[in-house]
Structure formats: structure tokens, C-alpha cells
Amino acid sequence: MDRSKKINRLLGLSQDSVFRKLFRIINFVLELIFVRLYNKFSQNSGDIPAQFHSLYYSSPERTWKNTRWLGRRTMKCPLDLWIYQEILHELRPDTVIETGVNEGGGAAFLVSIMDSIGKGKLIAVDIELLEGRPIHERITYIKGSSTEEKVVQQISHMLKDSKVVLVILDSDHNKPHVLKEMEIYSKFVTCESYMIVEDSNINGHPVMPNWGEGPFEAIEKFLNNNDCFEIDKKCEKYYMTFNPNGYLKKIR
Numbered sequence: 684m685d686r687s688k689k690i691n692r693l694l695g696l697s698q699d700s701v702f703r704k705l706f707r708i709i710n711f712v713l714e715l716i717f718v719r720l721y722n723k724f725s726q727n728s729g730d731i732p733a734q735f736h737s738l739y740y741s742s743p744e745r746t747w748k749n750t751r752w753l754g755r756r757t758m759k760c761p762l763d764l765w766i767y768q769e770i771l772h773e774l775r776p777d778t779v780i781e782t783g784v785n786e787g788g789g790a791a792f793l794v795s796i797m798d799s800i801g802k803g804k805l806i807a808v809d810i811e812l813l814e815g816r817p818i819h820e821r822i823t824y825i826k827g828s829s830t831e832e833k834v835v836q837q838i839s840h841m842l843k844d845s846k847v848v849l850v851i852l853d854s855d856h857n858k859p860h861v862l863k864e865m866e867i868y869s870k871f872v873t874c875e876s877y878m879i880v881e882d883s884n885i886n887g888h889p890v891m892p893n894w895g896e897g898p899f900e901a902i903e904k905f906l907n908n909n910d911c912f913e914i915d916k917k918c919e920k921y922y923m924t925f926n927p928n929g930y931l932k933k934i935r
């Protein structure tokens with residue numbers, strides 16, 4: 684066998700396709716250069732994620748109301764769920780608290796990841812616990828408002844032995860409620876872990892511009908008076924997130 688045939692076999696290429704492959708590589712490099720130049724010089728390029736976000740959000744029956752984890756509906760964006768998976772794998776929390784359960788798709792996702800890494804418990808709080816929600820040995824449900832004194836006391840008691848605690852706030856998305864939740868639950872978050880404030884994309888960030896003040900504005904207010912947390916923009920690496928500025932890392 685001559686040398687070029689050997690190389691082709693090694694690279695998994697048929698002899699005929701070598702030139703085509705070369706052409707593709709050159710094409711790919713040119714495309715990369717073109718996209719970068721376009722992004723640099725086009726005034727509209729910054730809007731592409733916002734445009735896609737609006738398209739995605741404005742077709743709920745197709746997208747965010749039709750997203751399932753192992754058959755259970757969750758209203759989270761798959762790009763955010765992937766980030767949650769990365770955070771859980773990295774931090775290996777003893778306890779995750781999620782406020783707002785609904786049908787429990789988010790809860791089901793979180794305990795699936797915990798099962799995979801072999802660690803973690805979920806405390807899930809909602810004013811209404813729906814029948815058919817996931818039942819799992821890692822999940823403890825608490826019925827009540829996330830800001831109710833009795834509920835907070837119960838959670839505080841359950842966290843006694845937890846060294847790493849992560850919080851996800853996904854209940855009532857009005858600014859006063861989110862801000863109150865942030866003030867209460869920020870104390871449960873352990874250093875280097877996160878308080879994730881969901882759905883800060885509403886009220887024009889960039890969707891639902893007429894919604895009124897919500898999670899995004901609550902985050903702004905909270906951070907004005909709190910220097911223990913900082914926004915971790917790395918968690919927004921996929922360009923679209925339902926939680927812009929909402930991944931808050933506890934730094935001290």
C-alpha cells in the first residue's frame with residue numbers, strides 16, 4: 684500500500700475525498716473569519732441573541748412550555764439546565780433549595796444529576812404541591828410561601844449538616860417577592876456556591892417588556908446593598924439564558 688493510501692486510512696478518509704476534505708477545512712476557516720469580522724463590524728450583531736431569545740420566548744407552546752426532562756414538564760431553558768448540570772458537578776452540593784416547583788420538571792432534572800454524581804438533597808418549596816409531582820428519596824417538599832417565617836425556619840433546621848448549599852429562586856417573579864427571597868435565602872448559600880435568580884429575562888431583558896419590575900430589578904437592588912455576591916457572567920456563555928445577571932456567586 685502506498686504512503687498516501689495509508690494516511691487516508693489512518694485519517695478515515697477515502698482517497699477521493701481528500702481534496703473535498705481540504706476544501707471543507709479551508710471553507711470552515713474562511714467562515715470563521717467571516718463570522719468574526721461580521722460580529723466586529725456589524726452594528727446589529729449584538730442583537731442576534733436577543734432576537735433568538737424573543738423568537739424562542741414568543742412561541743411558548745413550541746419551546747419553553749413544551750420542554751420535558753424524562754417526560755416531566757419544566758419551564759426552564761435547556762441551555763440553563765446544562766449550566767445547572769455543570770454547577771452541580773463542580774460544587775457537588777449537599778443541599779439544593781428550589782423555590783417554585785410547579786409540575787416538578789426542574790426538581791426531576793436536579794435529582795437526576797444528583798443521582799449521577801451520587802450526592803445531594805433537594806428541598807423544594809411551593810405554595811401549592813401538585814399531585815403527580817416527582818417522588819424521590821432525595822426530594823423533601825415543603826408547602827407554603829417561600830418567604831413565610833415557618834417555612835424559612837424549617838429549611839434552616841434542615842440545613843444544619845450541609846456544607847455546600849445552592850439556591851434556585853423560581854417562584855413568584857414580582858420584584859418585592861424576589862427581593863425578599865434573595866435577602867432570606869442568600870444567608871443559606873455557602874461561599875463559592877450560587878444563588879440563581881430565575882426568569883430575570885422578563886420586563887424587557889429582553890422579553891415581555893411590559894411585565895413590570897421583576898427578578899432583574901430585584902437583583903439590581905439586592906447587589907446595591909450586598910457585596911457578598913457577584914454576577915457570574917461565565918454562566919451565560921451560551922448567549923441565551925432565562926436568567927440574565929441571575930447567576931450570583933457568593934464570594935465572601
Ligand SMILES: C[S@@+](CC[C@H](N)C(=O)[O-])C[C@H]1O[C@@H](n2cnc3c(N)ncnc32)[C@H](O)[C@@H]1O
Nearest residue numbers: 757758783784785789809810828829853854855
Ligand atoms: C415558574 S413555576 C416553577 C417552575 C419549576 N421550578 C420548574 O422548573 O418547572 C412557579 C411556581 O412558583 C409557585 N409560587 C408562586 N408564589 C410562590 C411563593 N410565594 N412561594 C412559593 N412558591 C410560589 C407557583 O405555585 C408555581 O408552581
